[in-house]
Amino acid sequence: MILSKQFYGSGIRSADLSRLGGHLIVLEGADGSGRSTQIQLLTSWLENLGYSVVNVGIKRSTLVSEELAKAQQGNILSKTTMSLFYATDFADQLENKIIPALAAGEIVLCDRYIYTLMARHIVRGGNVAWVEKLYGFALVPDMVFYLQVDPEILIEQNFEKNSSLNYWESGMDLGLSNSLFDSFIIYQHMIKNEFLKMKKKYHFNIIDGDRSVKAISRSLQRKIEVLLT
Amino acid sequence: MKRKRVEYEGKLIAVEGLDGSGKSTQLYLLKKWLELQNLKVFFTEWNSSVVVKSATSKAKKRQLLTPTTFSLIHATDFADRYERQILPLLKGGYLVLADRYVYTAYVRDVTRGCDMDWVRNLYDFAIKPDMTFYFNVPLEVALDRILSNRPKLKYFEAGMDIGLSSDLYESFRLFQGRIHQAYGSLSDELNFNVIDATQTIEHQQQLLRRVVSEAIDLSMFRKHTVKPRVQ
Numbered sequence: 001m002i003l004s005k006q007f008y009g010s011g012i013r014s015a016d017l018s019r020l021g022g023h024l025i026v027l028e029g030a031d032g033s034g035r036s037t038q039i040q041l042l043t044s045w046l047e048n049l050g051y052s053v054v055n056v057g058i059k060r061s062t063l064v065s066e067e068l069a070k071a072q073q074g075n076i077l078s079k080t081t082m083s084l085f086y087a088t089d090f091a092d093q094l095e096n097k098i099i100p101a102l103a104a105g106e107i108v109l110c111d112r113y114i115y116t117l118m119a120r121h122i123v124r125g126g127n128v129a130w131v132e133k134l135y136g137f138a139l140v141p142d143m144v145f146y147l148q149v150d151p152e153i154l155i156e157q158n159f160e161k162n163s164s165l166n167y168w169e170s171g172m173d174l175g176l177s178n179s180l181f182d183s184f185i186i187y188q189h190m191i192k193n194e195f196l197k198m199k200k201k202y203h204f205n206i207i208d209g210d211r212s213v214k215a216i217s218r219s220l221q222r223k224i225e226v227l228l229t
Numbered sequence: 230m231k232r233k234r235v236e237y238e239g240k241l242i243a244v245e246g247l248d249g250s251g252k253s254t255q256l257y258l259l260k261k262w263l264e265l266q267n268l269k270v271f272f273t274e275w276n277s278s279v280v281v282k283s284a285t286s287k288a289k290k291r292q293l294l295t296p297t298t299f300s301l302i303h304a305t306d307f308a309d310r311y312e313r314q315i316l317p318l319l320k321g322g323y324l325v326l327a328d329r330y331v332y333t334a335y336v337r338d339v340t341r342g343c344d345m346d347w348v349r350n351l352y353d354f355a356i357k358p359d360m361t362f363y364f365n366v367p368l369e370v371a372l373d374r375i376l377s378n379r380p381k382l383k384y385f386e387a388g389m390d391i392g393l394s395s396d397l398y399e400s401f402r403l404f405q406g407r408i409h410q411a412y413g414s415l416s417d418e419l420n421f422n423v424i425d426a427t428q429t430i431e432h433q434q435q436l437l438r439r440v441v442s443e444a445i446d447l448s449m450f451r452k453h454t455v456k457p458r459v460q
Contacts, residue, residue, distance in 0.1 A: 010344035067284040078312035088301040095295050133350040
């Protein structure tokens, strides 16, 4: 099933949508939701079926990923600056990885997309209309999955993996609580609420992430199969 | 988008114009004059955020920017200066002098092919300056000032990325021509304070000082004199 690609808004003038094929598939979900594991499994499943897969994620551009990481270390950037920095990182990958891959008919698997970036902006008090228009240059994916996991379970997964909680994933910059633990729970609930608000508008497939890796993977595959036939 | 009203005690003065219009010289002289009166003055220029600038210059050197990322990285730079310096200093009652402001992005990014509404939305968080001076100069005069000593033009500066010409100097001329046109219509739309930049430097500076001191009660911006501490 090939549908022609679209932009959310103003788009990118130099990109010829009629030449884009392939599939753009997005997996969203918090840290500890099993997102990366599922991306890996999907990648080998698709490659096994003979599809060429390109993986994309946030903060992985050649353009600004280093500077963005450095800026995060110092916790010196304000809300709007941070959002624009992330948007730059995303735009670079969209134009240099995603669009060329789609033009070559490949499958692009995105480990997070603009929705995480929008949610982060909005929970920091940012304007919704502003950030939506900002991402008007983004392509509408063929499918978006949101791995939904309760923050109380996410925290376990994070402890299991790193024995600690990440400063940003806990929203510590928001000053919600002095306790990293409490802040993580509150922040992840806020993010989850934003995702649920976006659900309809952006056609999320909500995937219950509180199941075995295998069960989740099967759900994802079943939905993606529809896209591929 | 509805703009929130931002309360601040300072004043924001921006200058815009082509490369070679002489706006930076004029702003420098204005700054000197204000400082000599012991006023609270802060100067900021385009593309100078400590955090973002290294990414921008690296990207420019390697010619990695598209019109979209060119626009976004400059907006990031501006946002950083705006959130950390321009706005706090305005709230602190400073005279903030900006060598180029959001209008530079309006004209450059749209000339590069970005959508006008999209670019204006990007910068929608920024307050409108209290005064914006546009240093208007005929295209040929600006080009002469820049090109007469055959400088080494940079790729993006010459607009080589939009493919107007394969010759660096020809590309620069054509690109500046388009920027000049865009400035002209923006100036009409937003009622910039237009300064005739073909006049002598002293004449322009006198005019600038007169207009500023008529519009702003400069005595409000004196630095507080430090009182000797009682031991």
